[in-house]
Amino acid sequence: MKLILAVIKPHKLEEVREALGDISVQGLTVSEARGYGRQKGHTEIYRGAEYETNLVPKIRVEIVVEDGFAERVVEAIQHSARTGSIGDGKIFVLDVEQAVRIRTGEQNDDAL
Amino acid sequence: MKLVSNLCRGAAGVTLAAFAAMPAWAQAAATAAPTVNKGDTAWMMTSTVLVLMMIVPGLALFYGGLVRSKNMLSVMTQVGAVCALAMLIWVGWGYSMAFGDGGNAVIASFSKVFLKGVSSSTTAATFTTGVAIPEYVFVCFQMTFAAITVALVLGSVVERMKFSAVMIFAAIWLTIVYFPIAHMVWGSNGYFLTKGALDFAGGTVVHINSGVSALVACLILGKRIGYPHEPMPPHSLTMTGIGTGLLWVGWFGFNAGSALEANGSAALAMMNTFVGTAAGGLVWMLVEKLMGHKASALGFCSGLVVGLVAVTPAAGNSGPLGAIGLCSVAAVVCYFAVTKLKPALGYDDALDTFGVHGVGGMVGAIGTGIVYSAALGGPAGDSWPGIGKQLIVQLETVGTTIVWAAVGTTIAIYVAKALTGLRVSRETEFEGLDIGEHGERAYNY
Numbered sequence: 001m002k003l004i005l006a007v008i009k010p011h012k013l014e015e016v017r018e019a020l021g022d023i024s025v026q027g028l029t030v031s032e033a034r035g036y037g038r039q040k041g042h043t044e045i046y047r048g049a050e051y052e053t054n055l056v057p058k059i060r061v062e063i064v065v066e067d068g069f070a071e072r073v074v075e076a077i078q079h080s081a082r083t084g085s086i087g088d089g090k091i092f093v094l095d096v097e098q099a100v101r102i103r104t105g106e107q108n109d110d111a112l
Numbered sequence: 113m114k115l116v117s118n119l120c121r122g123a124a125g126v127t128l129a130a131f132a133a134m135p136a137w138a139q140a141a142a143t144a145a146p147t148v149n150k151g152d153t154a155w156m157m158t159s160t161v162l163v164l165m166m167i168v169p170g171l172a173l174f175y176g177g178l179v180r181s182k183n184m185l186s187v188m189t190q191v192g193a194v195c196a197l198a199m200l201i202w203v204g205w206g207y208s209m210a211f212g213d214g215g216n217a218v219i220a221s222f223s224k225v226f227l228k229g230v231s232s233s234t235t236a237a238t239f240t241t242g243v244a245i246p247e248y249v250f251v252c253f254q255m256t257f258a259a260i261t262v263a264l265v266l267g268s269v270v271e272r273m274k275f276s277a278v279m280i281f282a283a284i285w286l287t288i289v290y291f292p293i294a295h296m297v298w299g300s301n302g303y304f305l306t307k308g309a310l311d312f313a314g315g316t317v318v319h320i321n322s323g324v325s326a327l328v329a330c331l332i333l334g335k336r337i338g339y340p341h342e343p344m345p346p347h348s349l350t351m352t353g354i355g356t357g358l359l360w361v362g363w364f365g366f367n368a369g370s371a372l373e374a375n376g377s378a379a380l381a382m383m384n385t386f387v388g389t390a391a392g393g394l395v396w397m398l399v400e401k402l403m404g405h406k407a408s409a410l411g412f413c414s415g416l417v418v419g420l421v422a423v424t425p426a427a428g429n430s431g432p433l434g435a436i437g438l439c440s441v442a443a444v445v446c447y448f449a450v451t452k453l454k455p456a457l458g459y460d461d462a463l464d465t466f467g468v469h470g471v472g473g474m475v476g477a478i479g480t481g482i483v484y485s486a487a488l489g490g491p492a493g494d495s496w497p498g499i500g501k502q503l504i505v506q507l508e509t510v511g512t513t514i515v516w517a518a519v520g521t522t523i524a525i526y527v528a529k530a531l532t533g534l535r536v537s538r539e540t541e542f543e544g545l546d547i548g549e550h551g552e553r554a555y556n557y
Contacts, residue, residue, distance in 0.1 A: 044345060046410055047464060048451025051343040 162365025174355025182544025323470020392419020431489025
């Protein structure tokens with residue numbers, strides 16, 4: 001099993017979700033996150049007080065799939081989340097040791 | 113409200129007694145006694161609660177949105193609590209000190225302490241001879257002015273002052289700063305009024321007074337830990353925006369209510385409270401743009417409040433074009449006071465009470481001496497001595513208020529310091545005053 005962890009631009013979430021739906025991904029977890037990469041944040045000004053905001057809002061998407069399926073998922077995210085400008089985000093793929101469905105106790109691929 | 117106060121006490125009681133003794137004389141007296149106008153009374157009751165709405169929730173949200181989320185409740189609680197305290201002190205001795213019988217140019221007397229002698233049949237004069245409103249309505253209307261002014265002062269000291277210190281400061285400050293200045297500006301024998309100062313709805317009493325007091329208070333209290341190096345962005349400009357809207361709507365009670373009647377003077381004040389404020393909001397954003405920044409939401413809100421502040425003394429003392437000009441100038445001056453003067457001098461007036469209310473109040477008070485002129489569309493009559501002489505009176509009023517507020521605030525803050533320690537502990541300041549001072553959190557997700 002693989003964990004696909006993608007950090008994307010918040011306004012791209014809907015497109016990514018649709019693209020994953022199209023290739024029949026069964027489930028995913030989304031959280032609001034903040035971070036920075038090459039996109040170095042922005043400046044905010046409140047009544048003349050300037051603040052450099054290094055951390056910009058992002059969406060973190062997590063999906064666990066069978067080994068053979070991971071490549072298609074990565075491809076779908078990369079296509080749907082891309083705008084071509086800096087700050088589009090990154091995708092990481094990690095090995096997953098075990099999965100358990102809490103309701104039934106099913107293990108690993110059966111639990112996905 | 114430049115000319116209040118000829119309060120006709122006990123009119124009904126007196127005339128009834130007189131009726132029994134000598135009917136003919138009593139009847140003549142009854143026709144001369146001021147009559148309560150129901151339309152004016154209805155408008156003044158409405159105005160009074162509109163001013164309350166400016167404080168809770170208006171000012172509470174306006175200020176609350178500007179602090180960090182860990183201090184939201186402390187700001188709302190402080191604003192609400194000093195507002196409530198001011199109401200009790202007002203009926204205790206405030207009304208008497210400001211509007212009691214007799215006294216001198218600085219304070220009235222203590223003849224109406226705990227509203228002694230005030231009843232549902234006593235009346236307060238309006239600006240029209242023979243027309244009155246119930247005295248209770250006048251007491252309540254003026255009560256809300258005291259309440260909002262003391263709440264405004266707190267804007268500079270938020271996020272670090274103890275709740276107990278806030279309450280003690282408020283009680284002393286109202287007594288030695290607010291009541292005397294209110295008397296000087298509005299009492300029939302008040303120092304500024306007899307000099308001929310123009311202050312329609314309290315630019316001096318409310319705004320210069322609160323702004324200067326806020327500056328002095330924050331200088332004595334000291335900066336917030338981390339200021340100005342650490343980012344302290346407003347936690348919710350949405351709430352600040354809602355608060356701004358409530359302030360604007362409520363301000364019609366404040367300004368148009370200061371006519372004390374539902375008449376043309378109130379209508380003029382209403383007009384100016386629309387257009388002067390609108391000009392302030394737009395001009396602030398324009399200055400932001402000209403300074404190379406983006407036109408911001410907070411800038412718009414700040415400009416609107418500056419417009420409201422500047423139009424306060426001018427509301428019934430200026431034509432609409434004069435108000436637009438005055439508020440535009442005030443927005444430019446306040447923009448630089450807030451964004452340049454404050455950082456240059458390094459004081460931590462956290463929510464810019466001095467920059468907005470103090471500076472805006474001064475521009476408004478001085479400018480009122482100019483826009484009053486009939487040549488600029490103002491309501492000045494032929495007997496008016498002219499811009500030059502009026503400006504001297506206005507400047508003297510502003511100067512006296514600044515000195516009085518500064519000295520009184522220094523005393524009030526040091527008494528609060530001696531009794532409470534004034535400032536929260538370092539831990540509480542880091543953790544936030546919501547948990548540290550009130551044991552609650554504004555947002556539980």
